[in-house]
Amino acid sequence: MNFLLVLEWLIKGFVWALVLLGGFAYLTLYERKALARIQSRIGPNRAGPWGILQPIADAVKLIFKEELTPAKADKLIFTLAPIITVVPAVIITAVVPWGPSFEIFGYHLNLYIADINVGVLYIMSIASIAVYGIVLAGWSSNNKYAMMGGLRSTAQMISYEIALGLSFVSAILLAGSMRMLDIVSAQGGYWFHFIPKWFVVLQPIGTGIFLIATLAEVNRAPFDMPEAEQELTAGYHTEYSGMKFALLFMAEYTKMIAISAIGATIFFGGYNGPFVDKFPWLGPIYIFVKIIILLFGMIWVRATFPRIRYDRLMAFGWKVLLPLSLALVFITAVGIILAQLFDNSRLLVVIPVASLLVAGVAVALIDRTLRRKDYARR
Amino acid sequence: MRVVEPVVELARGLWTTLRMMLDKPVTIQYPEQKKLVKARFRGRHVLKRYENGLEKCIGCALCAAACPADAIFVESSENTDQERYSPGDRYASTYEINMLRCIFCGFCEDACPTEAIVLGDQYELSFTDRRQSIYPKEMLIEPVPADSNPTPQKTEPGVYTRSVPEMKDPKD
Numbered sequence: 001m002n003f004l005l006v007l008e009w010l011i012k013g014f015v016w017a018l019v020l021l022g023g024f025a026y027l028t029l030y031e032r033k034a035l036a037r038i039q040s041r042i043g044p045n046r047a048g049p050w051g052i053l054q055p056i057a058d059a060v061k062l063i064f065k066e067e068l069t070p071a072k073a074d075k076l077i078f079t080l081a082p083i084i085t086v087v088p089a090v091i092i093t094a095v096v097p098w099g100p101s102f103e104i105f106g107y108h109l110n111l112y113i114a115d116i117n118v119g120v121l122y123i124m125s126i127a128s129i130a131v132y133g134i135v136l137a138g139w140s141s142n143n144k145y146a147m148m149g150g151l152r153s154t155a156q157m158i159s160y161e162i163a164l165g166l167s168f169v170s171a172i173l174l175a176g177s178m179r180m181l182d183i184v185s186a187q188g189g190y191w192f193h194f195i196p197k198w199f200v201v202l203q204p205i206g207t208g209i210f211l212i213a214t215l216a217e218v219n220r221a222p223f224d225m226p227e228a229e230q231e232l233t234a235g236y237h238t239e240y241s242g243m244k245f246a247l248l249f250m251a252e253y254t255k256m257i258a259i260s261a262i263g264a265t266i267f268f269g270g271y272n273g274p275f276v277d278k279f280p281w282l283g284p285i286y287i288f289v290k291i292i293i294l295l296f297g298m299i300w301v302r303a304t305f306p307r308i309r310y311d312r313l314m315a316f317g318w319k320v321l322l323p324l325s326l327a328l329v330f331i332t333a334v335g336i337i338l339a340q341l342f343d344n345s346r347l348l349v350v351i352p353v354a355s356l357l358v359a360g361v362a363v364a365l366i367d368r369t370l371r372r373k374d375y376a377r378r
Numbered sequence: 379m380r381v382v383e384p385v386v387e388l389a390r391g392l393w394t395t396l397r398m399m400l401d402k403p404v405t406i407q408y409p410e411q412k413k414l415v416k417a418r419f420r421g422r423h424v425l426k427r428y429e430n431g432l433e434k435c436i437g438c439a440l441c442a443a444a445c446p447a448d449a450i451f452v453e454s455s456e457n458t459d460q461e462r463y464s465p466g467d468r469y470a471s472t473y474e475i476n477m478l479r480c481i482f483c484g485f486c487e488d489a490c491p492t493e494a495i496v497l498g499d500q501y502e503l504s505f506t507d508r509r510q511s512i513y514p515k516e517m518l519i520e521p522v523p524a525d526s527n528p529t530p531q532k533t534e535p536g537v538y539t540r541s542v543p544e545m546k547d548p549k550d
Contacts, residue, residue, distance in 0.1 A: 038395050042405045304395045305388075360381040367380045 025055035067242035082247035085133025099283030149235025166325035184270035431526035434494035444489035449479035466541020
């Protein structure tokens with residue numbers, strides 16, 4: 001523990017926080033542009049060339065807006081809730097490594113903020129804290145719509161966290177460690193010299209469950225019931241305005257970036273890519289590109305699918321995703337044991353094949369349920 | 379038992395939205411680019427002139443009578459050969475349209491016996507004050523055509539006696 005180490009931590013933490021907050025600003029622009037192109041529009045293009053100053057204009061507007069506090073709101077919690085929401089969203093990615101370690105000017109530099117040996121557990125626990133901010137924001141506003149939004153988000157986020165956690169478990173089993181660095185290094189290299197050893201190849205259904213569950217976790221369409229404009233006027237942030245609203249908004253978009261970074265690290269090989277062992281500076285570029293692609297996926301899904309009904313959301317979470325992810329954990333464990341037993345890593349192919357079969361059964365069962373006559377009549 | 383179809387249907391939805399990204403945006407960059415209006419568009423009124431520069435409007439106030447919103451106010455005065463504004467005896471010395479009342483129905487256009495008032499293609503009618511909503515004659519009247527004189531004109535006696543132009547085969 002010397003001065004230089006503390007300074008390095010401070011600089012890395014500061015840089016990463018700035019990247020997340022600047023990324024939030026430009027994610028809003030990215031989303032508006034991508035949605036606009038999907039809808040045959042141009043999107044914001046007035047503030048600066050291609051609208052690149054639009055986030056700054058938005059920020060200035062939000063800062064100067066009047067902040068209202070409802071008369072019968074719980075003032076302390078009303079003020080605290082946006083902060084409780086935004087802090088976990090910023091600190092959750094502390095364990096995500098964004099490049100391999102390398103020597104620079106004779107100094108050994110690690111491109112991550114914290115190396116915790118239970119990194120995945122840290123992510124899960126911090127992700128659960130974000131629920132408090134939202135439910136407190138909904139409750140303290142003294143507004144029935146906000147209350148409903150808060151309650152919905154609690155139920156939804158807690159339900160989907162289980163499927164999310166179980167989809168992490170299969171990745172943990174494959175890597176044999178909960179440390180993020182081990183998970184990333186387990187995904188280095190290639191099979192047959194061209195298929196990358198990413199966990200999305202070994203566990204495609206687990207990745208799919210992760211992607212679906214994260215949509216529910218960050219309250220994105222088609223799982224944006226907590227902030228359903230048509231039913232709840234805006235959900236938990238109905239009564240928020242000005243910078244407090246901006247904080248809630250910031251938390252939502254920062255969570256999107258964070259969850260994409262985590263997904264890219266756990267399932268899509270992290271900073272791994274061609275030539276990354278020779279040129280370590282490629283690592284951050286690779287993970288950045290992967291985050292951008294995953295974010296586009298979220299925007300794309302938002303532009304495509306309508307919001308699903310609340311009871312179907314809960315039924316899907318508990319009756320489909322939870323059993324399916326449990327089955328995937330079982331299949332992954334069996335595949336690993338088989339490979340160890342016969343000392344032949346090719347037996348790992350059991351995992352994707354069996355997972356796809358199980359997912360096919362799940363799809364067929366959902367389809368049969370949805371086509372049942374009494375379900376259709378309602 | 380359908381296993382593949384539900385997934386394919388989801389993928390088809392995603393493909394449809396992704397394909398839309400390749401389409402050209404339909405946006406018109408409004409203040410820089412302007413969309414041409416249709417031929418029968420009803421925009422701001424224009425008071426027309428004859429080729430010789432005389433006003434078509436004869437101040438009969440039929441438009442004001444036809445107006446369902448009571449947006450038009452006309453006051454007429456006598457023409458003389460020394461100071462002639464329009465053919466015939468009288469011309470509109472005051473012609474005002476209140477754009478806050480106008481509903482752009484086009485009845486004034488139908489009522490006009492000389493086809494003097496026409497709903498044009500101008501649709502940028504913003505103003506910042508209620509008083510500016512009343513468009514006087516100077517704002518409505520068409521500019522004088524080239525190679526002709528502005529009104530009032532000095533004319534030969536006995537030429538412009540008919541206020542409504544003669545039509546060979548009036549159909550409408």
